Amino acid sequence: MKLIxxxxxxxxxxxxxxxxxxxxxxxxxxxxxxxxxxxGGHTETYRGAEYKIDFVPKARLEIVVADDAVDGVxxxxxxxxxxxxxxxxxxxxxxxxxxxxxxxxxxxxxxx
Amino acid sequence: MESGNITWVLxxxxxxxxxxxGLAFFYGGMDRNRNVLNMLLMNFYCVLVIPVLxxxxxxxxxxxxxxxxxxxxxxxxxxxxxxxxGDGMTLAVVAFLGMFAAITPALISGAVADRMKFSAxxxxxxxxxxxxxxxxxxxxYGGWLADRGSIDFAGGTAIHVNAxxxxxxxxxxxxxxxxxxxxxxxxxxxxxxxxxxxxxxxxFNAGSALAANGAAAQAFMNTFLAAAAAGLxxxxxxxxRDGHPTNLGAASGIVSGLVAxxxxxxxxxxxxxxxxxxxxxxxCCYAVRLKHKFGYDDALDVVGVHFVGGLVGSLLIGFFAxxxxxxxxxxxxxxxxxxxxxxxxxxxxxxxxxxxSFVLTYGIMVVLKKTIGVxxxxxxxxxxxxxxxxxxxxxxx
Numbered sequence: 001m002k003l004i005x006x007x008x009x010x011x012x013x014x015x016x017x018x019x020x021x022x023x024x025x026x027x028x029x030x031x032x033x034x035x036x037x038x039x040g041g042h043t044e045t046y047r048g049a050e051y052k053i054d055f056v057p058k059a060r061l062e063i064v065v066a067d068d069a070v071d072g073v074x075x076x077x078x079x080x081x082x083x084x085x086x087x088x089x090x091x092x093x094x095x096x097x098x099x100x101x102x103x104x105x106x107x108x109x110x111x112x
Numbered sequence: 113m114e115s116g117n118i119t120w121v122l123x124x125x126x127x128x129x130x131x132x133x134g135l136a137f138f139y140g141g142m143d144r145n146r147n148v149l150n151m152l153l154m155n156f157y158c159v160l161v162i163p164v165l166x167x168x169x170x171x172x173x174x175x176x177x178x179x180x181x182x183x184x185x186x187x188x189x190x191x192x193x194x195x196x197x198g199d200g201m202t203l204a205v206v207a208f209l210g211m212f213a214a215i216t217p218a219l220i221s222g223a224v225a226d227r228m229k230f231s232a233x234x235x236x237x238x239x240x241x242x243x244x245x246x247x248x249x250x251x252x253y254g255g256w257l258a259d260r261g262s263i264d265f266a267g268g269t270a271i272h273v274n275a276x277x278x279x280x281x282x283x284x285x286x287x288x289x290x291x292x293x294x295x296x297x298x299x300x301x302x303x304x305x306x307x308x309x310x311x312x313x314x315x316f317n318a319g320s321a322l323a324a325n326g327a328a329a330q331a332f333m334n335t336f337l338a339a340a341a342a343g344l345x346x347x348x349x350x351x352x353r354d355g356h357p358t359n360l361g362a363a364s365g366i367v368s369g370l371v372a373x374x375x376x377x378x379x380x381x382x383x384x385x386x387x388x389x390x391x392x393x394x395x396c397c398y399a400v401r402l403k404h405k406f407g408y409d410d411a412l413d414v415v416g417v418h419f420v421g422g423l424v425g426s427l428l429i430g431f432f433a434x435x436x437x438x439x440x441x442x443x444x445x446x447x448x449x450x451x452x453x454x455x456x457x458x459x460x461x462x463x464x465x466x467x468x469s470f471v472l473t474y475g476i477m478v479v480l481k482k483t484i485g486v487x488x489x490x491x492x493x494x495x496x497x498x499x500x501x502x503x504x505x506x507x508x509x
Contacts, residue, residue: 044295045350045354045355045356045358046295046296046358046360047360047361047364047397047400047401047413047416048350048353048354048397048400048401049293049401049404051293051294051295053295
């Protein structure tokens with residue numbers, strides 16, 4: 001089992017969700033996060049004074065999938081989240097030691 | 113006719129009361145999200161403590177007896193001898209003026225935002241009201257400044273210049289905020305506050321005619337026009353200079369126009385309110401940048417908007433005052449056949465107010481600093497005053 005974490009542009013979240021559903025993913029967890037990467041921030045002007053806004057709003061998705069589903073899910077996110085412009089985000093994959101479904105107590109593959 | 117007058121004064125009093133929550137939202141939206149409740153209570157506290165103080169001693173000390181040019185007397189403490197006999201107008205005026213007394217120290221809260229101890233504010237407000245607001249009010253309305261010939265329809269000098277320069281003195285003692293300023297935490301709150309202020313300001317200015325008459329109608333129209341013109345001037349300058357017309361620019365322009373027309377509302381007519389608004393919006397749009405140049409931390413621009421706007425409006429009376437139009441007993445402005453005499457008296461009235469208010473406010477703040485302290489701890493300042501000073505947070509769930 002793998003944990004796929006993706007940071008995407010917030011306005012692309014719906015497209016990514018639809019692509020993941022189409023790819024057969026049964027559940028995702030989404031958080032509203034802020035951060036900066038190569039895109040950097042932007043400036044806002046209030047009463048003529050400039051404020052540098054370093055942290056840009058992003059959406060973070062977390063999905064746990066079986067090993068053989070990883071490539072399909074990564075490709076789906078990559079395609080749906082891409083605008084070709086700086087700030088499109090990142091996807092990373094990490095190993096998961098254990099997974100439990102709380103209601104039934106099922107573990108491992110059955111709990112994904 | 114008397115029932116019409118008292119009706120208008122009572123409605124105006126309620127309108128002026130509504131300005132304090134309006135000001136609280138205007139400031140609170142500009143403030144950071146962990147200090148917004150502190151800002152709201154600094155404002156609401158003024159409508160808790162000042163009405164009591166005003167009825168107890170403030171009204172009497174600023175109004176009676178009229179044969180003294182510097183301070184009133186004790187004759188009307190706790191509304192002694194003020195009755196509802198006749199039309200009850202005196203009582204209505206006490207209430208109306210009490211609302212003015214309440215909002216004046218509230219104006220200062222925007223400058224000291226993000227760092228002043230609430231206990232220090234709680235003492236500052238009534239002390240400042242008695243030592244600064246009450247005497248200046250007496251000088252301007254029935255004291256030596258009025259006798260010399262200066263005029264102030266609804267409180268440009270007595271309220272905005274007075275509170276504006278006090279804000280400068282207060283932040284000079286208080287010092288700068290530890291962390292760098294942040295953008296407004298809620299611009300929609302700022303815009304709601306601006307709308308409430310504009311609405312309430314019709315009572316502030318048109319109510320100051322103290323009658324339902326033509327001067328009230330002209331003051332109403334002037335309040336409408338000056339705010340619009342000043343907001344327009346501010347966003348046009350921003351658009352050309354910074355590339356975007358902003359909501360905060362529109363709000364700041366509207367308030368600067370309202371401030372500037374306040375002293376002039378019942379003395380000018382025709383195109384004058386538009387010109388006063390345009391000048392005030394343009395001047396204040398640049399004046400809010402002075403703090404960056406001179407290094408005082410006036411958090412929400414009380415000096416740039418209220419002091420500068422009030423001064424601009426009060427001095428422009430020297431050009432635009434039109435006694436023939438109002439059949440009034442005041443001097444003509446330069447554009448209406450007068451000499452520079454009225455302008456000179458306006459300058460003297462504002463100069464005297466500036467000196468008195470700055471020196472006394474500075475003194476009050478130094479005494480507070482040396483006794484109970486005026487600043488919250490660095491830890492509280494970083495964590496936010498809402499939790500540290502009030503045990504509340506604004507946005508939960």
